[in-house]
Amino acid sequence: MLAKRPNVAAKVSAIPCYAADKTYPFRSVQPYIRRAFDAFGPKRTFWGTDWSRLPCSYRQGVTMFTEEMPWLKGSELEGVMGRGVCDWLGWKI
Numbered sequence: 594m595l596a597k598r599p600n601v602a603a604k605v606s607a608i609p610c611y612a613a614d615k616t617y618p619f620r621s622v623q624p625y626i627r628r629a630f631d632a633f634g635p636k637r638t639f640w641g642t643d644w645s646r647l648p649c650s651y652r653q654g655v656t657m658f659t660e661e662m663p664w665l666k667g668s669e670l671e672g673v674m675g676r677g678v679c680d681w682l683g684w685k686i
Contacts, residue, residue, distance in 0.1 A: 596632035602681060603633045605673070606641030609648050609657065617653045618661035627664065635672030636680060 595601045605626050612619035630638045642654040649657075658665060658674060665673060679686050 602637040607643035635669040639678040
């Protein structure tokens, strides 16, 4: 599995595009996000939108992660929403 490789990360981007339920908060894809998160962790799972083709507003693309996934909180949420990719790239926050 790719998650076993420390030099591989997962970008969870444009996820609403793949939802069976075509309305916010796109609960049908949330178990898949959780599986990716469980495999790669908050330091190697990176949020993204691909806003150009998102079937919802940019805000909903953000709040789907920040408000609609109760299991994603605190430092783990921070990691997915930006800190993890900054650390991955060696960027100072």
